[in-house]
Amino acid sequence: MTPIQIAIVGVGKIVRDQHLPAISKNADYRLIAAASRHGTVDGIDNFKSIEAMLEAVPAIDAVSLCMPPQYRYEAAHLALQAGKHVFLEKPPGATLSEVADLEALAAAKGVSLFASWHSRYAPAVEAAKAFLASTAIRNVKVIWKEDVRHWHPHQEWIWAAGGLGVFDPGINALSIVTHILPRPIFITSATLEFPENRDAPIAATIAFSDAGKLSVSAEFDWRQTGKQSWDIVAETDAGEMVLSEGGAKLAVDGKLVHEEPEQEYPxxxxxxxxxxxxxxxxxxxxxxxxxxxxxxxxxxxxVDVFYD
Structure with a gap:
């Protein structure tokens, strides 16, 4: 089969660390162009805007959009309107309504739209889902705490309205929880902590439930120093399940039962x-x-002001 001619939009750290290596090792793709205001990719055509790229390189079959979510709708709409398949880096957009509109446009144009959630593809996530399906769940606790200065240094967009703040990593936890629990959950209460000088939260505590009154709690915090915490703990009739390191390892009653090398973006x-x-x-x-x-x-x- 002829390789999918793919282009990247928004050449930043996540593209260099994850997207480019994953594409280069997959024979289904051939990277032929990139568009970014600041970054470039060696060996292919580079453009300052997606408009210029789509006009100059009509052979593009698919576009991977990796810019901040506040700017993604317009680029996705342009690509879909041009008949290109679209890959959306997480979160898929700044609002639910704009993503719903993109989904309808993709269906009308007969092209594929993929709202990607990379943490769902962490090595032990499917094993955790199978374990929870095999037993009764008593309660679930999510602890997702990391150092924003380490993971997102000097990224002002993430603190702006629509940038999600601590929900940028927290949505990774939510993508796993919504995948591994057997029934849908919903929020019953939440407290969001906003630095006085920011428009997005730095921490959040959230309580969830489901139709069966399951208790699920989540603690998100961007002020963690030292060891980072990306854990989902479930008390069950079959023992305590701990899905740790962002979904990389699964343990039951302290015994490691699943661990594989990380392959999320591939x-x-x-x-x-x-x-x-x-x-x-x-x-x-x-x-x-x-x-x-x-x-x-x-x-x-x-809460107190926060400076990067």
Whole structure:
């Protein structure tokens, strides 16, 4: 089969660390162009805007959009309108409504739209899902705490309205939880901590439930120093399950039962190729919907100013 001629939009750290290596190692793709205001990719045509790229390189089959979510709708709309398949880096957009509009446009144009959630492809996530399906769940606790200065240094967009703040990493946890739990959950209460000088939260505590009154709690914090925490703990009739290191390891009652090398982005691009070949889309908005609900229901608490 002829390789999918793919282009990247928004050449930043995540593209260099994850997207470019994943594409280069997948025979389903051939990277032929990139568009970015500041970055470039060696060995291919580079442009300052997606408009210029789409006009100059009509052979593009698919576009991977990796710019901040506040700017993604317009680029995705342009690509879909031009008949290109579109891969959306997480979160898929700044609002639920704009992503729903993109999904409808993709269907009308007969192209694939993929709202990617990379943490769902962490090595032990499927094993955790299978374990929880095999037993009764008593409660679930999510502890997702990291150092924003380490992971997002000097990225002002992430603190702006629509940048999600601590929900940028927190949505990774939500993408896993919504995938591994057997029933849908919903938010019952939340407290969002906003630095006095920022328009996005630096921490959040959230309570969830489901139709069966399951208790699920989440603690997100961007002020963690030292060891970072990306854990989901479930008390079950079969013992305590700990999905740790962002989904990399699974333990039950302290015994490691699943661990594999990380392959999140290679698996995302395999999934995107499958969707294109099958003529389908994959746009699950559950994680983003929970973030929107947290902003809707959450009590706002102001905390000390925060400087990068």
């Amino acid at each position: 698996m995302l691009y395999r999934r995107f190729a499958e969707l294109i070949k099958a003529g389908k889309s994959d746009v699950d908005l559950a994680p983003l919907r929970h973030v929107a609900d947290a902003f809707m229901l959450g009590r706002r608490k102001f």
